[in-house]
Amino acid sequence: GTDIFEQLFYGVLEQCVEAKLLDTSEVFIDGTHVKAHANNKKYESKEIIEETLFYVKSLQKEVEIDREKRLKKPLKRRKESENQIKYKKVSKTDDESGWFHKGEHKQVFAYATQVACDKNGWVLGYTTHSGNQHDSRTFIDIYNKLQSHFSLDKLVMDAGYKTPGIAHLLFQNNLTPVFPYKRPMTKKGFYKKYDYVYDEYYDQYICPNMKILSYTTTNRDGYREYKSKAVDCNSCP
Known part of the structure; x- marks a missing residue:
């Protein structure tokens, strides 16, 4: 060639x-x-x-x-x-x-x-x-x-x-x-991603119900995962 x-x-x-x-x-x-x-x-x-x-x-x-x-x-x-x-x-x-x-x-x-x-x-x-x-x-x-x-x-x-x-x-x-905008694929009844606030100082997220989502792991795709306590979600209005 x-x-x-x-x-x-x-x-x-x-x-x-x-x-x-x-x-x-x-x-x-x-x-x-x-x-x-x-x-x-x-x-x-x-x-x-x-x-x-x-x-x-x-x-x-x-x-x-x-x-x-x-x-x-x-x-x-x-x-x-x-x-x-x-x-x-x-x-x-x-x-x-x-x-x-x-x-x-x-x-x-x-x-x-x-x-x-x-x-x-x-x-x-x-x-x-x-x-x-x-x-x-x-x-x-x-x-x-x-x-x-x-x-x-x-x-x-x-x-x-x-x-x-x-x-x-x-x-x-x-x-x-x-890139083109993609609407959130959130299930009905759940908060959307943009509803959460990131607390940079403590490295945690706060949900609209003022509950904490703490860091748990960094997965293979490079995403940091944050999770709340089950008891907090069970009592969510």
Whole structure:
């Protein structure tokens, strides 16, 4: 393979930067699927090595540090921390494509492509992956391209990119992630998350009924868990 086309692509963008045509203060990233020119009935099942998500090792280290500070035992390492071998459908016609579930009753071999644009609609970067990879897994590739060529401030993305790992990566690099708002999925009769007040000094939460939720643990996903006493909840109005 050759990267000559990519060199030409970024050569043109460098001229756009010099002409002050680009505005990378807000960059919009989205992905879509493109059907592969492959027969859906001609495939074989193969063992595929699936790499761990880009933020797993960093997350594990931070969880270990947080638990150690709070005198908690280290967690046992789980399988997701290492590359996994999975069986997947591989096209005999185009083995670089991926088996994509297009709908409830429709599956095809396809490619997943990501595109990033500036505020004026200029394409700043693109990546192409097999169609069976999620946006949260492929994000790191287009992010690295953008970081190496442009000065960034805000990244605007849809719900497919809304993961703690991506948000944490951007905050670490002083960038602002902009995701769509998701309404709380609280069960009827329970307080919503925003009803609780965090007491930073004592590291605890206070519920609307003025009861305390104390720290109990930091889980594998990096979330600190706070819980109330059963007797307090039983007497809740």
